[in-house]
Amino acid sequence: MQDDIKDIGQRIKTLRDISDISPETLAKELNIDKETYEKYENGQLDIPIGILKKIAEKFRVEFITLATGQNPHLNRYSIVRKGKGVSVERRKEYDYQDIAYGFTNKKAQIFLVTAKDKKDGQVQPYSHDGQEFTYVLEGTLKVYLDGNEVVLNEGDSLYFDSNCKHYVTAVGCETTKFIAVVF
Numbered sequence: 001m002q003d004d005i006k007d008i009g010q011r012i013k014t015l016r017d018i019s020d021i022s023p024e025t026l027a028k029e030l031n032i033d034k035e036t037y038e039k040y041e042n043g044q045l046d047i048p049i050g051i052l053k054k055i056a057e058k059f060r061v062e063f064i065t066l067a068t069g070q071n072p073h074l075n076r077y078s079i080v081r082k083g084k085g086v087s088v089e090r091r092k093e094y095d096y097q098d099i100a101y102g103f104t105n106k107k108a109q110i111f112l113v114t115a116k117d118k119k120d121g122q123v124q125p126y127s128h129d130g131q132e133f134t135y136v137l138e139g140t141l142k143v144y145l146d147g148n149e150v151v152l153n154e155g156d157s158l159y160f161d162s163n164c165k166h167y168v169t170a171v172g173c174e175t176t177k178f179i180a181v182v183f
Helices: 002-018 023-030 034-041 049-059 063-068
Strands: 086-088 094-098 109-115 131-138 140-145 148-153 157-161 166-170 176-182
Touching: 002 034, 002 049, 002 063, 023 034, 023 049, 049 063, 049 109, 049 176, 063 086, 063 094, 109 166, 131 140, 131 148, 140 157, 140 176, 148 157
Parallel strands: none
Antiparallel strands: 086 094, 094 109, 109 176, 131 157, 131 176, 140 148, 140 166
8 A cells, every 4th residue: 555655645646747847836826835745755654545536636637547546548438337336545544436537527425435444643634625525335434533533323414514523433343335526
């Protein structure tokens, strides 16, 4: 997974260099400090999906291209069969599958996420521009939003402003599966 994070950082650096944009300028556009941006680009720190989405939009590349190096080609419709989503290596406590990877110019990133139980305090909260929608398919999910805690059970959904510091974790021994849509 660390190699994947470094590969993503290298793709971002390449796009930034080609566009002749300084790290300082891009960090400012992303509304993060230069040191954090440089850690993202150097593969030292995992990049939140919202930041990746914003970088992809900035450089007019597909999110999946930035995240995996693969290019989508479909523009009318895209079918992804059960279990065939593209794995996107993000954080070790989550397994992300892009379940709309083949479609170009998407308005949102849609993931099937499997979260494993984590003890409180082991996951760092993050924030990014945009909005998110979460729908729990199985298990129980605990969502932390700006210091508030929301518990979602199977069939529950949550729509929120991604600028809120947030993170999610599975509750109990089981894993939790949910759909995450990032706008």
